[in-house]
Amino acid sequence: MNCGRFVQRATTLSRSFASKQQQTLRATNTKLNTSSSQLNIKVASVSSIKCNNMPKFTPININISTPNLLNSSNNNSLLVVAKRNILSNPLGLLEIAVSASSVKQFGGVEQLIIGQIAKPVPKKNELLVRVKAFAINRADILQRLGKYPPPAGESEILGLEMSGVVESVDSEHSGKFKVGDKVYALVGGGAYGQFCTVDASNALHVPDHLNFEKAAAIPEAWLTAYQAMYLVGNYKRGNTVMVHAAASGVGTALIQLAKEAGAPIIIGTAGSDEKTKIIKELGCTNTINYKNTPSFATEVESITSKRGVDNVFDYVGANYWNDNMKSLALDGTMVIQGTLSGPVVKENAIIGTILQKRLTIRGSTLRSRSTEYKADLIDRFDQHCTNLFANGTLKPIIDRVFNVDEIQEAHKFMEGNHNIGKIVVRGFDD
Ligand SMILES: NC(=O)c1ccc[n+]([C@@H]2O[C@H](COP(=O)([O-])OP(=O)(O)OC[C@H]3O[C@@H](n4cnc5c(N)ncnc54)[C@H](OP(=O)(O)O)[C@@H]3O)[C@@H](O)[C@H]2O)c1
Incomplete structure (x- = not known):
């Protein structure tokens, strides 16, 4: 059964409420004209139905008109996800997990379900x-x-x-x-x-x-890595680098970009020997299994003969802050693009080093960038890298x-x- 069909004409929904905040909608097939609706169907119009006192799993039919959907200014929205058990549902019912008041109601992998949604309508360009x-x-x-x-x-x-x-x-x-x-x-x-x-x-x-x-x-991994090196990280040919979470999607791209750029030292940190083996094959000159190492800064000191590295690409954040400060070379640059261990350094954060070593510390995201910024990044990446993918x-x-x-x-x-x-x-x- 093809469970991924989108409902291109609207839908009649019957719903049940787990709580005021988190609701489950059951959508029974497709009557409503939503030909011009978007994926992010707003549920504000639905909330006008008196529903808070509904007993659990009482189905009600709700007709949602396209204008209501489009005019809603409420942030409530459907996240279409879903469970595999709908695949075998003979009635063709589908479930849509809904956060009617806050996306904070979302949760574990069980929230990922497969459902039917309006076919997205392309805008200009x-x-x-x-x-x-x-x-x-x-x-x-x-x-x-x-x-x-x-x-x-x-x-x-x-x-x-x-x-x-x-x-x-x-x-x-x-x-x-x-x-x-x-x-x-x-x-x-x-x-x-x-x-x-x-x-x-x-x-x-x-x-x-x-x-x-x-x-x-x-796209996401390589453009994030490319952005980190060339648009945000002041990378200059010949710089020495350290890549954290080096076996990640982004890390495996960064290692290869650093190697291609001629970095004489590429230190990769990762959490298992299997990972350190592969990142070495990808181009790391030195690897650190951080789970076996009390301080990666001590390793970096030894690898670089106390000079430190010119560029740190960090995705781990809080737990690595102090060791990153110790590991950077004079005039070094650190790009922070993730905080996997948390965004707050709990105690004794070293900041004097930023002055003493004249460090540059920059953060960046990709998703929130403008379409124009992304277009420019993609263009640069295409010109620099497409042939390099072709030749291996x-x-x-x-x-x-x-x-x-x-x-x-x-x-x-x-x-x-x-x-x-x-x-x-x-x-x-x-
Ligand atoms: N700013 C942006 O624009 C942007 C864009 C894309 C991705 N990112 C960020 O880039 C990072 C990598 O993303 P991805 O999708 O490539 O990740 P991924 O493939 O899921 O890999 C992440 C790896 O990080 C390591 N890790 C997780 N928690 C850790 C911790 N507390 N301390 C140390 N290492 C930890 C784990 O490997 P180990 O076994 O080695 O610990 C994990 O496999 C993420 O932080 C992500 O949010 C940022």
């Missing part, structure tokens, strides 16, 4: 793409947990990177793309859908040397490819810190 593969990111887990709401205007559906086939184009503004083209793209959300809208300037053609799975593994200098590292109905397992795998490189998921049609 956008392509509609049938998704063939998408990749998982830490941001998806945070979003699922309710800790990382999508930026305003972006799809509520999870997913930041995908590859697929162009279904329709904005004929005036779709640039170099036409229907049927294979593309891969960075998106602000929506990549977990059967279809995804993509700004044409944030997409690239899938070259012959990449299949859909490899292409889907590139660079390669997307994929740990595992899941089917879409294994989405819960895919998230668990990442949350367990098991992956080396990227986790990719095949689209609904594959």
Whole structure:
């Protein structure tokens, strides 16, 4: 059974309430005209129904009209996710997990369900793409947990990177793309859908040397790494570097970019010997299994003969702050793009070193950047790296490819810190 069909004409919903904040909607098929609605269907119109006193699991029918959906200014929205048990539901019911008041109600992998949603409608400059593969990111887990709401205007559906086939184009503004083209793209959300809208300037053609799975593994990790090195991190050819969480999707990209850029020392930190072995094969000159090492700063001191490294690329945050300060060389730069161990240094944070070593410390995100910024980044990356992927200098590292109905397992795998490189998921049609 194809469980990924989107409801393209609206829907009659029957609903039950677990609490005021968290609700489960049961959608029974498709009557309502939502031909112009977006993925992030607003539920404010639904909330006008007196529902708070409803006994659990009392179904009611709610007709939602398109104008109501579109006019809602309420932040409440549907996150379409869902359970596999709907796949075998003979009535074709589907469940949609809803946070009616706050995304904080989202939670564990059990919240990931497969449901039906309105087909996304491309805006000006956008392509509609049938998704063939998408990749998982830490941001998806945070979003699922309710800790990382999508930026305003972006799809509520999870997913930041995908590859697929162009279904329709904005004929005036779709640039170099036409229907049927294979593309891969960075998106602000929506990549977990059967279809995804993509700004044409944030997409690239899938070259012959990449299949859909490899292409889907590139945008978020590699553009984050490229941004860190060249746009944010002041990387200069010949600089020495240290990459934390080096076996991650982003880390495996950074190591390769640093090697390609001629970095004479590339130190990678990771949490197992299996990971340190692979990051060495990818280009690390030195590796540190941080679980066996009381202080990576001591190791860095020894590796660099007390000089320190010019660039630190950090994703771990709080726990690494002091050792990072000790590990940076004079005039060194640290880019912080993640805080996996937390955002607050609990005690004795060293800051004098910032002055003494004249350090530059910069943070960056990618998702919240403007479409224009991303287009420029993608253009630079394309010019610098596409040929390097073609000749094998660079390669997307994929740990595992899941089917879409294994989405819960895919998230668990990442949350367990098991992956080396990227986790990719095949689209609904594959
Ligand atoms: N700012 C941006 O624009 C941006 C964009 C994309 C990603 N990111 C960030 O980049 C980082 C990597 O993302 P990803 O999707 O590539 O991740 P990933 O593939 O899931 O890898 C993350 C790895 O980090 C390590 N880790 C987790 N918690 C840790 C801790 N407390 N201390 C030390 N190491 C820890 C684990 O490996 P070990 O076994 O080695 O511990 C884990 O496998 C994340 O922080 C993510 O949020 C930022």
